[in-house]
Amino acid sequence: MKTFQTPLSSEEEAFYIKVMQEKSDSAEGKAARDILIERNMRLVAHVVKKYQGQGENGEDLISVGTIGLMKAIATFDADKGNRLATYAIRCIDNELLMMLRSRRKLSREVSLYEPIGTDKEGNEINLLDVCESEQTDIVEQMEQERKLQVLTVLFRKCLNEREKTILAMRYGLNGREEMTQKAVGATLGISRSYVSRIEKRALKKLRNGFDHTM
Numbered sequence: 001m002k003t004f005q006t007p008l009s010s011e012e013e014a015f016y017i018k019v020m021q022e023k024s025d026s027a028e029g030k031a032a033r034d035i036l037i038e039r040n041m042r043l044v045a046h047v048v049k050k051y052q053g054q055g056e057n058g059e060d061l062i063s064v065g066t067i068g069l070m071k072a073i074a075t076f077d078a079d080k081g082n083r084l085a086t087y088a089i090r091c092i093d094n095e096l097l098m099m100l101r102s103r104r105k106l107s108r109e110v111s112l113y114e115p116i117g118t119d120k121e122g123n124e125i126n127l128l129d130v131c132e133s134e135q136t137d138i139v140e141q142m143e144q145e146r147k148l149q150v151l152t153v154l155f156r157k158c159l160n161e162r163e164k165t166i167l168a169m170r171y172g173l174n175g176r177e178e179m180t181q182k183a184v185g186a187t188l189g190i191s192r193s194y195v196s197r198i199e200k201r202a203l204k205k206l207r208n209g210f211d212h213t214m
Contacts, residue, residue, distance in 0.1 A: 004042040008035075013084055017076065036073050037066075040088055044069050047092045051100065061096060068095030147210075154209040163202035170199055 008016065016032040023029035044065035051061055072091035076084055155164065169187065172178035179187070181195045188195070 004045065005039050007042065007085075008039045010083075014078065017078055017084065020073070033073060036084070037070060040069060040073070040085065041066070043085060043088050044092055047089055047096065050093075051096055056100070060099075064095055064099045065092045068092035071095065150210060150213050151206060154206050154213070158205045158209050159202050163198055163205070166195060166198050167202050170195075 013036070016036050019032040020029050020036065023032070044062060047068075048058070048061045048065050052058065068091045069088055072088035073084070075091075076087055078084075155167070159167070165188070166184055168174050168176055169179045169184045170181065181199070182192045185192045185195045
């Protein structure tokens with residue numbers, strides 16, 4: 001079993017962190033960083049135990065965990081009142097989780113292309129062929145929903161009541177049927193050209209507000 005160097009005392013840890021941060025570009029600062037890494041490797045081993053038995057190579061887990069430790073040491077802020085060990089364990093765990101999630105995602109993607117049989121013409125087919133369908137772009141969907149929310153707020157705040165009514169009638173808002181400008185004018189007792197002017201003015205208000213917000 002690999003043995004690790006003894007942990008630093010609180011005073012030693014504070015000293016090396018200070019040297020590393022104040023003299024980061026010097027040989028002394030780099031040496032202090034190396035000491036902090038070496039004397040905290042037991043933290044990597046401690047976190048790695050949690051992920052053993054999941055089919056992952058132990059050396060790979062240690063390597064990835066060490067990257068997490070190095071990131072923790074590089075970004076640690078003693079002024080926040082935390083101990084380095086507490087912060088480092090969280091960073092090591094995050095690094096290992098990201099690696100495992102990435103590998104599992106890749107494994108799922110690869111499995112979609114594995115052959116599962118042949119079609120009537122003898123052509124090889126895979127799981128992706130069977131499951132293939134038009135996929136929703138989640139990012140695009142979220143962006144569209146955000147834009148709709150912005151427009152809803154602008155509709156309420158920027159338009160007067162007549163403008164709201166005419167846009168609602170013209171574009172079928174609030175459960176209405178879409179109507180032509182002529183039909184809107186007849187319903188409200190105003191000319192089609194007046195409806196057109198109000199509609200253009202209202203749309204311009206929404207466009208200006210939208211451009212300013214986004």
